[in-house]
Amino acid sequence: MDDVETRELRYFVAVAEELHFGRAAQRLGIAQPPLSRAIRLLERRMGVTLLDRTSRAVHLTPPGEVLLTEARRALDAVEAAIRRTRKAARTTPRLTLALKPGGDAGLLRTILDRYAASPGAVPVDLAFRVGERAAMVRDGRADLALLHRPQNDLTGLDSDDLHTEDQVVLLPEGHRLAERATVSMADLHGEPMPRWPEARPGVTGHPVTDSNQLLHLIQLGRLIAVVPESVGEYLPPGLISRPVLDADPATLVLAWSQTSTSREVAAFVRAAVAG
Structure with a gap:
């Protein structure tokens, strides 16, 4: 079989995610007929057969589901290789750490220092x-990330534990469980x-x-959420938290790519876990 081009994988992923050739073509910036021919x-x-097509809908076949998963990984790997190669050409190395606001359990300043x-x-x-x-580390936009286990998908990443804490549930005031001191799953x-x-x-x-x-959806009574205690x-106003006694503990981890060979990444990991 001839080698499959990354362009073809991008075309397929767009169609598989949109499940509509017109929207996929618009997303890719090409006309629909050449996109259909390429697929x-x-x-x-x-x-x-990757796609079942009818006059009304497009659906993925089982082989199409497999290719969607593998194509995403392959495209991420290609993008990561390009980004890391460009980073290696920098005269002044830098590290990029991906995190969410408030998602460091108060440890980040000490780690950075x-x-x-x-x-x-x-x-x-x-x-x-x-x-x-996690996607930023996989595709090379970031060198490291602060994530939580078991909540986040760590596929393709190595990690070290930094901090483990219990979890609480966030509830809107007036929720049926708001008067409880603690709750269970x-x-x-x-x-x-x-x-x-x-x-x-x-x-x-x-x-x-x-x-x-x-937080807005919880305030409106549309959702509740189990989160690390520090969150x-x-x-x-309008939200309360209650301990969830039997929830799995949340562990803050420092994660990096399994394929990383960066000395700077290794040094940052050593500094982070030294405490």
């Missing part, structure tokens, strides 16, 4: 993101929960993309 050619070359005092330390840029921190069964873009596989819930959106210490 048909890809199917012929691979010898499989400890790293800055280490031999060969380089400048560290902070990239505040919600929902794409069974008490939360059936309640609407959020799902972050970087959640581990198998997690379901209402899609959320940033912390302000989540529940700074809540806006």
Whole structure:
């Protein structure tokens, strides 16, 4: 079989995510007929049907589901290789750490100070993101990220534990559980929960993309959320937190790419875990 081009994978991912050739073509900035021809050619070359097409809808076939997962990984790897190669050409190395606001359990300043005092330390840029921190490390936009286990998907990443804490549930005032001193996971069964873009596989819930959106939805009574205890210490009016006695502890981890060979990354990890 001829080699599949990254362009073809990008075309397929766009169609597979949009499930609509017109929207996918608009997203890619090309006309629809050449996009349709490219997908048909890809199917012929691979010898499989990737998409079921009708006059009303487009659906992924089982082989199409597999290719969507693998194509995303392949495109991320290509982008990461390009970004890391360009970073290697910099005359002045830098590190980029991805994190979400308030997601450092109060440890970041100490870590940064400890790293800055280490031999060969380089400048560290902070990239505040919600929902794409792990993806930023995988595709090379960031060198490291602060994530939580078991909440986040750590596929393709190495990590070291920094801090473990209990979890609480965030509730709107007036919720049926608001008068409880503590709750259990069974008490939360059936309640609407959020799902972050970087959640581990198998997690379901209402899609959320940033912390302000989540807090607003909780205030409106549309969601509740189980979060690390430190997050529940700074809540806006209208929200309360209650300990969840049997929730799995949340562990803050420092994560980096499994393929990283950066001496700067290794030095930052050593500084972070030294305490």
